[in-house]
Amino acid sequence: MTTDINKANISRRSLLQIAGWGSLLATFGIAIGSGLRFLYPRVLFEKPSTFKIGAPDDFKINGDSDYQVYEIWKAEQSVWIVREKNRMYALYAKCTHLGCTPNYFADDKVFKCPCHGSQFRGNGINFTGPAPRPLDRFNISISKEGIIAVDKSRVYTFKEFDKRGAYVEV
Numbered sequence: 001m002t003t004d005i006n007k008a009n010i011s012r013r014s015l016l017q018i019a020g021w022g023s024l025l026a027t028f029g030i031a032i033g034s035g036l037r038f039l040y041p042r043v044l045f046e047k048p049s050t051f052k053i054g055a056p057d058d059f060k061i062n063g064d065s066d067y068q069v070y071e072i073w074k075a076e077q078s079v080w081i082v083r084e085k086n087r088m089y090a091l092y093a094k095c096t097h098l099g100c101t102p103n104y105f106a107d108d109k110v111f112k113c114p115c116h117g118s119q120f121r122g123n124g125i126n127f128t129g130p131a132p133r134p135l136d137r138f139n140i141s142i143s144k145e146g147i148i149a150v151d152k153s154r155v156y157t158f159k160e161f162d163k164r165g166a167y168v169e170v
């Protein structure tokens, strides 16, 4: 009888010891995990605001048109590049009404917004629908080496289209 009671006490004591060690290990684990997390702070990696698009000669005007719209960077950067004979600029692919993404119809040379029907000419100027102003532009520049870069951190509205940076001479 006494032996049974002793065995029960021992197994209860063992269980308590296991639970105690488990708790201690869990506490150490959490402390170490927190320490490691502190060493590697959370950082949000954003795409750089500036990207290179190439040299002016990479952008040709097809046929006898006054300009050519390039859609290469629309999906990734929300940018259309427009090449005119002597200048280039970068249109922001965002409707100036409520921010939908227009589509470019090359045959008509028109951007059409699918949300409320605004339309913009190939140079970004609005001509029908509720959009209150032309498509905005991003900063564009050309390096000494002749490489063109677009900087999306600087946006120009139509009142600034004549400013250096809203276009680049080529």
Ligand code: FES
Binding pocket: 095, 096, 097, 098, 099, 100, 113, 114, 115, 116, 117, 118, 129, 130, 131
């Ligand atoms: S968001 Fe483009 S017309 Fe309304």
